Amino acid sequence: MLHDFLDYAAFAFLALFPILNPPAMSPIFLDMTDALADEDRHKLAWLIGKYTFMLLFAVLVAGGWLLKIFGISVPVIRVAGGLLLFNTAWKMLNNEPKFSPEEHEELKGRVSSRAFFPMTMPVTAGPGSIAVTLTLVPAGSLLASGTWVKFAGDAAGIALAALSVFLFYRYSENLLRRLGRAGAQTISKISAFILLAIGVQIIWQGLRGLMAAG
DSSP: OHHHHHHHHHHHHHHHHHHHOHHHHHHHHHHHTTTSOHHHHHHHHHHHHHHHHHHHHHIIIIIHHHHHHHTOOHHHHHHHHHHHHHHHHHHHHTTOOSSOHHHHHHHHHOGGGGIIIIIIIIIISOHHHHHHHHHHSOOSOTTSHHHHHHHHHHHHHHHHHHHHHHHHHHHHHHHHHHTHHHHHHHHHHHHHHHHHHHHHHHHHHHHHHHHHHO
């Protein structure tokens, strides 16, 4: 049973880590929070890691059930979330402010005000990670012990993935700052382009799913 638990946890982590992609997203996080003091940025990194776990755990527990109730398909979630990611990345590539001056003041005054949206959803844990989490939902009977082992393993894998988000967001700033302003801006632009490509890919996957269903 312990072996199965570890296998499920490792699989969930390895499935989510490339989608969350904390190494590539940390420059975007730093760019979006450049107006914050270091202490507030560290607090925000912790909140994003916590909310990432809470969001994906909620999807694991009730995501499939809620989608059926509201009649929303996974492809629709992908298209909507991909559009949000595309919009965020486009603004970053064109040097448009991610937040208005009023929103910056709100972010500085109350860090938690933007921790969930947009910093966690969709920038960090977007439709891709939600879709992956939906595939992890145990399909067996609730009375079977194996179902609960898989659920516990999946939850542990989600926790590890969320922890990796916090660690990269919290500590990668030291490395990026050593690169200097020009180096950090270059990495930020490359990361924004990657985020733009991810948004397009997610939209395309959603459209393909809708066309296949139709």
